Amino acid sequence: MIDMDDVLTSGNFIYYLEEYLGKKIDINQYKFYSLQELLGNKKMDFFNKFKDLNMYQNAVLLPNCYEVLKELNEIYKIYICTAYIWPEIISYAGNNLKDKYQFLYENLDFIDPRNYIFAEDKAIVNCDIKIDDKLENLKNAKLKLLYTAWHNKDLDLEEENLIRVNDWLDIKRVLMKKNNTLQKY
Ligand SMILES: [Mg+2]
Numbered sequence: 001m002i003d004m005d006d007v008l009t010s011g012n013f014i015y016y017l018e019e020y021l022g023k024k025i026d027i028n029q030y031k032f033y034s035l036q037e038l039l040g041n042k043k044m045d046f047f048n049k050f051k052d053l054n055m056y057q058n059a060v061l062l063p064n065c066y067e068v069l070k071e072l073n074e075i076y077k078i079y080i081c082t083a084y085i086w087p088e089i090i091s092y093a094g095n096n097l098k099d100k101y102q103f104l105y106e107n108l109d110f111i112d113p114r115n116y117i118f119a120e121d122k123a124i125v126n127c128d129i130k131i132d133d134k135l136e137n138l139k140n141a142k143l144k145l146l147y148t149a150w151h152n153k154d155l156d157l158e159e160e161n162l163i164r165v166n167d168w169l170d171i172k173r174v175l176m177k178k179n180n181t182l183q184k185y
Contacts, residue, residue, distance in 0.1 A: 001117070001125055003132035004082035004100060007147045008065055009107075011055045013085065020046050027150040033134060036088075043088065051092050055085060056103035064168035066108070072175055073110055080104055081117040081125055083137075131171060138162070145174060 005011060017035055018025050020042075027035065039046050072078065082100055084093045097118050105113055117125060122132070123139040130141035133152060138144035144162040146152060157164055165171050 001079045001081045001122070001127045001130045001132075001141070002069075003122075003130075003134070003137060003147070004080055004104070005085070006133045006149045007062070007131055008069075008080070009056065009059045009061055009103065011059045012053075012057060013055050016050050016053060016055070017046075020049065028153075029150075031151055031154070033151045047086065047089050047092075051086060051089060052095060054099045055096060056099050059103060061107055062168060064172075068168040068172045069108065070110055071172070076129070076175070077115075078111060079115045079117055079125070079127070080108075080111065081119060081122050081137075083120050083122065084118075087120060129175070131165070145171060147171075 002008065005013075014025060014027065014035065017038060021038065025035070025038065030038075036043060036046075069078070084090065085096045086092055100118070101113065101116060104111065104116055119125065122130075122137040126140045128141065129143045129145065130138045131145040131147055132138050133147040133149040135146060135152060135155065138146065142161060144159070145165045146155070146157060146162060148164060148166045163174055165174060
C-alpha cells in the first residue's frame with residue numbers, strides 16, 4: 001500500500017498556500033504534518049478561495065517514482081491509498097478525490113484504477129508492506145517504510161520492521177533485496 005501525497009507526488013498545495021499567504025514557505029522548519037495549520041483562523045477563507053482548484057494540475061511524480069514503481073509492480077500487488085485533503089469541508093472532498101484519481105490514472109498507467117483506495121483512516125487496510133510519510137498510516141503492515149518528509153525527519157525509528165526511506169531509490173533498495181525481503185513478505 002503506497003501513499004500518494006508526499007510519496008508519489010508533492011502536488012500543488014504548498015504553492016496555493018504560498019499564493020494565499022503571500023510568502024515563500026520553508027516547510028523544513030515545521031514539525032507538524034498538516035500545512036493547513038499555517039492558515040490559523042483563515043482556514044475557511046482559504047478553503048472558499050481554493051477548494052475548487054486542482055491540487056494536482058501539472059504536478060509531477062517524485063524522482064524515480066515511475067520507474068521503481070513499475071519494477072515493483074512486476075513483483076508486488078500494489079495499492080495506492082490516499083486520504084482527503086479537505087477533511088474540514090467534507091462535502092467538497094469529491095472534487096479533490098476526482099483530481100487525485102485523474103492524476104494517478106494519467107501518471108501511473110500500469111496501475112489498475114481498481115487498486116486505488118480513498119480512505120481517511122488507513123489503518124483499516126491490512127497489508128504486508130506500507131509506504132507512507134505519516135507514521136500512524138503505517139499501522140497494520142508487516143513491513144513499514146516511512147518516507148522522509150519535513151514533519152517526520154527528526155523521528156527516531158526504533159520499532160522493528162520500520163525503516164526510513166529518503167527517496168524512491170531507497171525504496172527500490174529495500175524492496176528489491178532478493179535474498180530476504182521477498183521471501184519474508
Ligand atoms: Mg502522505
